[in-house]
Amino acid sequence: MDPSKTALILIGYQNDYFSPDGVLYSVIEASTKSNQVLENTVHLLSELVKTPTLMVATPIFFTPNYDELTEAVGILKTIKEVRAFQANTAGAATIEQLKPFEENILExxxxxxxxxxxxxxxxNILRKRGINHIMLAGAVASVCIDSTGRYAHERGYQVSILRDCLSARTIFEQEFYCDTIFPLxxxxxxxxxxxxxLLVPA
Incomplete structure (x- = not known):
């Protein structure tokens, strides 16, 4: 595995999901704690900063009126109803645990x-940097992680999903996706x- 051609994609590491004050915290709380997602992610980042691995965060933001979600259904409807991930709010901000790595993470x-x-x-960013392998971490397993992973695979990227840096709506869902869906x-x-x-010498 060549770290110079590898990128870590961080999805959903925002307060509305991972902070106890977040409006969607309860959705992934059990899975996050069971998998020690935040502890594992911090350990991962602390090691990756020593390598040329590209680290990218892809936060989700919405305007105050949620104009982007005109006919929202499912989880996006819930996000609109509870007013999650509203731009320039504490809930949409990056979690504190990732703040020490801010200078190393491309948003x-x-x-x-x-x-x-x-x-x-x-x-475009990944292509220009010669990235051919992406690693996915964050939330939610059955939604953003799966959607991003499938798309990346179809675009020709090698995809790795980090099962212990991953949150889901339930522990069962996390295990089911890691054991049955993602390996496809x-x-x-x-x-x-x-x-x-990643750290094996070439």
Whole structure:
């Protein structure tokens, strides 16, 4: 695994999901705690900063009136109803645990739905940097992680999904997607195994 051609895509690491004060915290709380997602993510980042691996955050933001969600259904309807991820609010801000790595993480704005590639410049950024392998971490397994992973695979990227840096709506959902769905198009590994492979001298 060549770190210079690898990117970590961080999805949903915002207060409305991961802070106890977040309006959607309860949605992924059990899975986050069971998998020690935040602790594992911090450990992963602390090691990746020593490498040329590109680290990218793709936060989701909405205007105060949620004009972007004209006919929202499902989880996007819920986001609108509870007024989550509203731009320039504490809930939409990056979680404190990632603040020490701010200078090392490239923020790519524009995400409005499930797929981190849609309405963003993510694909162009990765192509220009010669990235051919992406790793996914964050929330939510069955929605943004799956949508982004499938799209990346179809665009020709090698995809790895970090099962212990991943939150889902339930522990069952997290295990089901990691064991049954993600392996259809991606490698599913824990972050320590990834680091072992990434840090092996060429």
């Amino acid at each position: 790519v704005p524009g995400k409005r739905g499930f797929n981190a590639f849609i309405n963003t410049n993510l694909d 198009y991606a490698d599913v590994i824990d972050h320590n195994t990834l680091l072992e492979n």
